[in-house]
Amino acid sequence: METPLQVHIIPVLKDNYVYAICDDQTSECAIVDPGKAQPVIDFLSKHDLKLKEIWITHHHSDHIGGLAQLKESYNCHVLGPSKQKDKIPQIDQEVTDLDLLSFNGHPFKVFELPGHTLDHVGYWLFKDKLLFCGDTLFSLGCGYLFERDYKQMWNSLCKIRALPEDTLIYCGHEYTQENAKFALSIDPENENLIKYSQEIDQKRERGTPTLPTLLKTEMYTNPFLRADLPFWEKKLKMIDASDVEIFKTLREKKNKFKA
Ligand code: ZN
């Protein structure tokens, strides 16, 4: 049996998180979405780790900004989405939906999660119960829909929701506290949400990341994972509206929301 993987958080840019998935037995690691190179280089040298792979979720510069430099310095293997691949020339291996791969004996599956961008993918280490989902799902929120295809994003969120509820979710940004304000504004009586947002405030006060988040927590608190609950129809005065229409309304409210 392999040793469990350790996931370290490397904060970069304003509110991005780069994740280092480390195998302590071999001192090898995979890096997810390196928005900047130097903080990753510093992390690797501090912990004496070998960069073996880089996993990319989508082509935005805050997720690939450090990719070229890292690939050149470490000659590591780069996985990334096959759609819009011209935007990420460093990709060695294009991944598509349900590809089954492994990292140092830890199996993982790729999901296509379009909605934030067309090329978005997630990486699910199903034995370790870890999901790296970039800018698809955030704690208490979801990614901005650059393509405005609400059905597409809703389907991607439903894919995530169907995973085991004890899955730890590693999202691309520290947006949780801001997201909590919006979530509370539309779902103020949700006891789970109230309790969770208090924990978030405490973590941020201490300067601690609020990620990863547990899928189970999101299922009880994140409005965008709950758009198909019947109470929204009444709340939003959208009787007989479809799940996608409710999701769209919630997401558009979030776009306009000012705390
Ligand atoms: Zn993005």
Ligand code: FE
């Ligand atoms: Fe981003």
